Amino acid sequence: MKTRGELKTEQQNPNSFEIDSMSIRDVLVTINREDQSIASAVEQAIPEIDQAVNFTLKSIKSGGRVFYVGAGTSGRLGVLDASEIPPTYSAPKGLFIGIIAGGEKALRNSIEGAEDSQEDAFSDLKKYNLNAKDTLVGISCSGAATYVVSALDHAKSKGAKTIYLVTNPNPYKMTEVDVIINAVTGPEVVTGSTRMKAGTATKLILNMISTATMIKLGKVYGNLMVDLMAVNDKLVDRGTRIIKQLTELDYDAAQIKLFEAEKSVKTAIVMEKLNCSLNDAREKLNKANGFLKNII
Numbered sequence: 001m002k003t004r005g006e007l008k009t010e011q012q013n014p015n016s017f018e019i020d021s022m023s024i025r026d027v028l029v030t031i032n033r034e035d036q037s038i039a040s041a042v043e044q045a046i047p048e049i050d051q052a053v054n055f056t057l058k059s060i061k062s063g064g065r066v067f068y069v070g071a072g073t074s075g076r077l078g079v080l081d082a083s084e085i086p087p088t089y090s091a092p093k094g095l096f097i098g099i100i101a102g103g104e105k106a107l108r109n110s111i112e113g114a115e116d117s118q119e120d121a122f123s124d125l126k127k128y129n130l131n132a133k134d135t136l137v138g139i140s141c142s143g144a145a146t147y148v149v150s151a152l153d154h155a156k157s158k159g160a161k162t163i164y165l166v167t168n169p170n171p172y173k174m175t176e177v178d179v180i181i182n183a184v185t186g187p188e189v190v191t192g193s194t195r196m197k198a199g200t201a202t203k204l205i206l207n208m209i210s211t212a213t214m215i216k217l218g219k220v221y222g223n224l225m226v227d228l229m230a231v232n233d234k235l236v237d238r239g240t241r242i243i244k245q246l247t248e249l250d251y252d253a254a255q256i257k258l259f260e261a262e263k264s265v266k267t268a269i270v271m272e273k274l275n276c277s278l279n280d281a282r283e284k285l286n287k288a289n290g291f292l293k294n295i296i
Contacts, residue, residue, distance in 0.1 A: 143171020
């Protein structure tokens with residue numbers, strides 16, 4: 001693509017030409033109507049998301065990691081998704097890693113020029129020693145972030161699997177990757193504001209990648225979050241209710257069992273269902289690769 005102005009997300013949306021003259025209600029209705037197209041755009045990209053999940057799953061099973069790399073909104077969404085994996089699924093903190101151009105400060109403040117630095121991308125990734133077991137997801141709605149393209153190139157050079165997540169049919173900058181996920185969300189309500197439809201599509205796709213990966217690693221039983229990390233009252237309560245549902249224990253007894261299992265829902269369920277000790281339950285889960293369905 002020759003110019004950024006040719007990007008779909010840089011085009012004016014005909015449905016919002018007069019948005020500055022609309023009532024508050026009409027502004028909200030216009031935004032909502034545009035948002036209704038996002039799920040369909042993501043649906044069109046499911047075949048490529050499927051490929052991506054196969055890469056992330058293989059990486060983790062082989063001892064590798066999944067990296068999300070982005071700038072601005074894209075980077076923040078990657079960091080957000082990666083940070084939610086440990087408490088939701090009791091996954092190690094270094095399994096999904098979110099990296100944003102400009103570093104930690106960029107999570108709260110715009111860091112001018114950060115997305116344009118090739119050198120920063122190499123520098124930020126160097127300490128992680130990427131290898132062929134890893135997968136890197138480069139996130140750039142427009143495909144115009146040099147930082148992201150450079151990160152993909154670096155990962156490719158190390159033998160890692162590479163995924164390019166964009167929301168334009170023809171990204172501004174292309175590079176050789178294993179999979180391109182392209183959810184074409186079209187012109188924004190406010191021209192060029194990709195934190196809106198494009199950002200929402202990005203969040204949906206990251207949800208799909210991480211959630212499907214965790215499900216296939218045995219972190220879910222049915223649709224129950226059996227591998228949550230009970231680190232606060234809300235999650236202790238949820239864990240207790242899951243134990244109660246899957247055993248014949250009442251709420252109070254289920255909570256006692258959860259604490260006996262050192263706040264591991266899976267372990268508590270195995271202890272109760274198989275009438276075994278904490279160590280025995282852990283051993284059984286280890287032999288089953290964490291899949292509760294293979295034990296009870």
